[in-house]
Amino acid sequence: MSAVVRRYLPLLITFIVGMMVIGDYYFKTPATASFNKMTSDAMVFVLVVASFAVIVGTGTATRIHVRNLTKKRAGWYNSLGLLVALYGMLILGLVLAEGKFTAHPMYAYWWTTIYVPLDSTIMSLLAFYIVSAAYRAFRVRTREATVLLISAVLVMLGRAPIGQVVWSDLGPITSWIMSVPNTAAMRGIIIGVALGTLSMSIRVLTGRERGYLGPGA
Amino acid sequence: MLAALYLTIKGIKTPTIRKIAGLEAIREAVGRATEMGRSIHFTPGIAGLATDTGPQTLAGLSVLAHVAELAAKYKTTLWTTIRIPQVQPLAAEIVRQAYVKAGAPDDYDPDKIIYLSDTQFAYASGVVGLMHREKVAANIMIGGFWAESLLFAEGAYLVGAIQVAGTANTSQIPFFVAACDYCLIGEEILAAGAYISKDPIQLGAIWGQDYGKLITIVLVVVGTILALVGNDFLLKLFKGPLWPV
Numbered sequence: 503m504s505a506v507v508r509r510y511l512p513l514l515i516t517f518i519v520g521m522m523v524i525g526d527y528y529f530k531t532p533a534t535a536s537f538n539k540m541t542s543d544a545m546v547f548v549l550v551v552a553s554f555a556v557i558v559g560t561g562t563a564t565r566i567h568v569r570n571l572t573k574k575r576a577g578w579y580n581s582l583g584l585l586v587a588l589y590g591m592l593i594l595g596l597v598l599a600e601g602k603f604t605a606h607p608m609y610a611y612w613w614t615t616i617y618v619p620l621d622s623t624i625m626s627l628l629a630f631y632i633v634s635a636a637y638r639a640f641r642v643r644t645r646e647a648t649v650l651l652i653s654a655v656l657v658m659l660g661r662a663p664i665g666q667v668v669w670s671d672l673g674p675i676t677s678w679i680m681s682v683p684n685t686a687a688m689r690g691i692i693i694g695v696a697l698g699t700l701s702m703s704i705r706v707l708t709g710r711e712r713g714y715l716g717p718g719a
Numbered sequence: 720m721l722a723a724l725y726l727t728i729k730g731i732k733t734p735t736i737r738k739i740a741g742l743e744a745i746r747e748a749v750g751r752a753t754e755m756g757r758s759i760h761f762t763p764g765i766a767g768l769a770t771d772t773g774p775q776t777l778a779g780l781s782v783l784a785h786v787a788e789l790a791a792k793y794k795t796t797l798w799t800t801i802r803i804p805q806v807q808p809l810a811a812e813i814v815r816q817a818y819v820k821a822g823a824p825d826d827y828d829p830d831k832i833i834y835l836s837d838t839q840f841a842y843a844s845g846v847v848g849l850m851h852r853e854k855v856a857a858n859i860m861i862g863g864f865w866a867e868s869l870l871f872a873e874g875a876y877l878v879g880a881i882q883v884a885g886t887a888n889t890s891q892i893p894f895f896v897a898a899c900d901y902c903l904i905g906e907e908i909l910a911a912g913a914y915i916s917k918d919p920i921q922l923g924a925i926w927g928q929d930y931g932k933l934i935t936i937v938l939v940v941v942g943t944i945l946a947l948v949g950n951d952f953l954l955k956l957f958k959g960p961l962w963p964v
Binding site: 562 | 721724769771774777778780781782784785787788801803804805807808809811812813815816817820829830832833834835837838840841843844848852866869870872873876887889892894896897898904905906909910911912913915916918920921924925927928931932935
């Protein structure tokens with residue numbers, strides 16, 4: 503494939519499919535029924551490409567971890583664990599359970615006793631990380647940090663049952679902080695993001711934004 | 720926005736863009752990693768490409784191109800971790816091209832662009848594990864992030880990494896602001912590609928955004944007045960489709 507085709511074909515496909523999706527969203531009439539059907543059919547390709555990408559991703563991960571094993575790189579035993587878990591679960595769910603995955607008792611056992619607790623454990627780490635991040639953020643070093651500390655203390659106390667016992671006005675103050683300054687700032691950011699997304703989408707559709715195709719694209 | 724683009728393409732107006740501290744800090748972060756002889760970690764977030772958060776991933780990939788070019792130039796190891804399978808080949812190609820452009824194609828290592836898992840917390844544990852094993856000196860996170868954002872930020876803080884983070888997900892911005900050294904807020908990440916490339920046409924689109932904001936403010940005011948008098952014309956106009964079946 504020539505360099506020109508490699509550079510411009512993705513841009514052309516992006517433009518055509520993008521315009522199709524936009525057209526499909528805004529024009530739904532009996533006259534455009536076949537166009538709407540064609541667009542919804544084209545969207546199925548997203549699933550097809552995504553499915554192939556999973557195979558590519560799994561292949562890449564396998565290649566990297568097999569190389570870790572064969573070259574006995576540091577932590578090679580982690581790679582061994584990953585390969586056993588990945589292909590063990592795949593064989594159990596896809597081959598032995600004929601694609602019904604959790605229907606296989608061993609698959610269900612591994613899923614509920616290993617995967618689910620591990621997943622929950624990682625998420626629960628957030629509680630500790632929030633405390634350590636908050637501790638650093640709330641240190642009174644600047645005027646902004648002081649405002650952050652005061653508003654955080656008010657909101658935390660206002661949301662905790664003990665806060666209402668200490669001072670009954672904490673509830674309304676918390677509500678005001680959350681619904682007025684906090685919501686105003688968040689809405690400002692959301693509107694900015696929406697416009698930024700729109701602007702970026704126009705740049706991508708018109709082929710002006712090419713950073714995602716690599717440097718110098 | 721299109722008018723601003725037109726004026727820029729025709730050379731009638733050459734817009735300038737304000738300094739974005741977070742993007743300026745990327746060079747500092749890569750330089751620090753180089754001085755310390757340690758590696759850099761980059762993640763373009765966990766947003767899928769075919770979703771409304773997809774532009775955030777594209778913005779992350781634009782920054783990846785810049786980071787990879789700097790890493791190739793300074794001969795510093797760059798680890799790129801991926802959650803969405805479709806993003807893996809894109810990221811690999813971007814990093815490869817960056818090494819070629821920097822004149823160091825032999826230094827490109829495809830094993831450093833890792834697809835870890837498409838499950839959120841499995842991916843998070845893989846990233847945090849990598850940060851600890853490699854003792855990364857710089858952690859750059861630009862893209863769509865959800866609950867894993869603080870896991871990454873605190874994981875990197877624990878290994879003493881300088882951090883540049885950015886997301887347009889409003890619920891995660893406070894975590895990045897609290898835990899990272901530099902933070903790109905909301906639309907700033909979407910302007911990253913234009914900012915880095917300095918391409919006047921891309922900058923023109925950013926300039927057009929400001930007019931978009933002005934129009935939005937006017938529409939908010941007009942829409943509020945119309946809603947108060949019971950007129951839903953604007954609501955119907957923007958809801959689409961224009962001509963329902």
